Amino acid sequence: MELTVVRKFFTDISTISEYSVNGIVTGFFLEDRDRGLSTETPLLQIKQIKVFGKTAIPVGRYEIAVNFSNKFKKFLPLLVNVPGFDGIRIHVGNFEADTLGCLLPGTDRQKDMVLNSKKAFNALFSQLMAVIKKEKIFITIIRDEEAFLAFSATEPPVNQPV
Numbered sequence: 001m002e003l004t005v006v007r008k009f010f011t012d013i014s015t016i017s018e019y020s021v022n023g024i025v026t027g028f029f030l031e032d033r034d035r036g037l038s039t040e041t042p043l044l045q046i047k048q049i050k051v052f053g054k055t056a057i058p059v060g061r062y063e064i065a066v067n068f069s070n071k072f073k074k075f076l077p078l079l080v081n082v083p084g085f086d087g088i089r090i091h092v093g094n095f096e097a098d099t100l101g102c103l104l105p106g107t108d109r110q111k112d113m114v115l116n117s118k119k120a121f122n123a124l125f126s127q128l129m130a131v132i133k134k135e136k137i138f139i140t141i142i143r144d145e146e147a148f149l150a151f152s153a154t155e156p157p158v159n160q161p162v
Contacts, residue, residue, distance in 0.1 A: 077089060
């Protein structure tokens, strides 16, 4: 199974993406601010740019596992081997303050928030659980570079923590 996430909407505190499952657009993800990181960025540079709890994970491709979250006390999807980040999950939440680097699904979006997160999460989690024992699950995160460059032109340089 392949999830594709296209970061399209950028603000000084959050990033909203459209996501698709096996090519079918399904909803939106809310993340922290995109600071221009990618899996190609050297780890030392990621650590210098990253602002804890306020930085979206690097764009790239990650495997998804489902395991028990001690924080949330239930099974949740976990993105594996995210450079410079630990414990990145997909979970319910509506606001940027709920993310701490994680991806929050929603059926609709508004500035700096997603709507109907529980409904979107339940639908996505059902899809993941239906295939997890049969095949690997991957998530590819990319950014709409044109939208990101337009946003970045109005913001301070990305390596300046906000």
